[in-house]
Amino acid sequence: MRVLIGGEPGAVVTEDDFEALYARPAHHVGPWLRVNMVSTLDGAAQGDDGKSGGINNAVDKSVFHALRRLADCLVVGAGTVRIEGYRPPDLPLVVVSRSGQVPPTVCGAEPGRVLMATTEHAPALAEARALLGDENVLVLGSYSVDLVTLKAALGDRGHTELLSEGGPHLLHQLLAEGVADELCVTVVPRAIGGTRLRIVAGSEIDVPLTPTLLLEEGGTLLGRWHVSR
Ligand SMILES: NC(=O)c1ccc[n+]([C@@H]2O[C@H](COP(=O)([O-])OP(=O)(O)OC[C@H]3O[C@@H](n4cnc5c(N)ncnc54)[C@H](OP(=O)(O)O)[C@@H]3O)[C@@H](O)[C@H]2O)c1
Numbered sequence: 001m002r003v004l005i006g007g008e009p010g011a012v013v014t015e016d017d018f019e020a021l022y023a024r025p026a027h028h029v030g031p032w033l034r035v036n037m038v039s040t041l042d043g044a045a046q047g048d049d050g051k052s053g054g055i056n057n058a059v060d061k062s063v064f065h066a067l068r069r070l071a072d073c074l075v076v077g078a079g080t081v082r083i084e085g086y087r088p089p090d091l092p093l094v095v096v097s098r099s100g101q102v103p104p105t106v107c108g109a110e111p112g113r114v115l116m117a118t119t120e121h122a123p124a125l126a127e128a129r130a131l132l133g134d135e136n137v138l139v140l141g142s143y144s145v146d147l148v149t150l151k152a153a154l155g156d157r158g159h160t161e162l163l164s165e166g167g168p169h170l171l172h173q174l175l176a177e178g179v180a181d182e183l184c185v186t187v188v189p190r191a192i193g194g195t196r197l198r199i200v201a202g203s204e205i206d207v208p209l210t211p212t213l214l215l216e217e218g219g220t221l222l223g224r225w226h227v228s229r
Contacts, residue, residue, distance in 0.1 A: 172202030
């Protein structure tokens with residue numbers, strides 16, 4: 001693939017270079033939270049199957065897996081875990097939920113592999129504690145998870161390379177609350193119209209982003225933007 005921005009513009013790189021190309025800034029202290037999403041050129045975050053699998057491609061999958069390898073903890077909205085049918089991954093998964101309902105596909109996970117970040121008023125709080133263990137249920141807010149506190153709590157547990165895979169409602173809040181440090185977006189060269197969710201869903205926000213990397217492979221763009229502070 002070709003480097004268009006960042007690294008050595010014009011250079012040809014391979015998946016073996018992802019670790020260096022996607023390294024977190026060396027000067028950063030504390031947990032770094034990267035969000036990885038895929039979009040069509042006309043902004044859809046879901047295909048006609050209602051999932052990201054309907055729009056992603058092989059290049060996107062390669063960066064998706066590379067970013068997981070660089071991470072030490074995954075933070076994903078409960079909607080995405082349910083719709084995409086997440087299984088317990090190789091790294092700890094934190095499911096963010098207001099309801100406290102543990103998505104069925106992660107219910108039988110080994111203790112400590114799946115954590116839930118939820119709220120005091122979550123209707124299914126007791127059930128989450130019973131399924132995941134008290135120590136794996138983080139109550140971080142009254143009606144909505146305080147994402148600033150979540151990031152700090154994961155840092156206190158020793159996680160410094162946080163990766164969120166969305167979804168769009170969680171990403172909106174991660175950006176709105178200044179919790180996301182970086183957004184990685186794959187843009188697949190397709191336009192699909194319709195009324196799909198975009199990668200950020202919610203009220204209007206205006207978060208400036210600085211491009212630090214842009215790669216191209218077969219018309220697909222892999223970009224990396226830092227949240228400007
Ligand atoms: N294109 C992509 O890269 C990409 C990535 C991920 C997902 N998707 C797609 O996006 C769709 C899902 O979208 P979505 O926006 O509904 O997903 P989402 O953000 O993962 O899920 C929303 C749910 O997450 C929980 N949540 C989010 N923020 C919270 C907060 N601050 N505090 C407490 N709970 C919070 C709530 O769960 P409860 O309902 O349990 O309270 C909420 O209903 C699917 O079609 C999926 O395939 C696309």
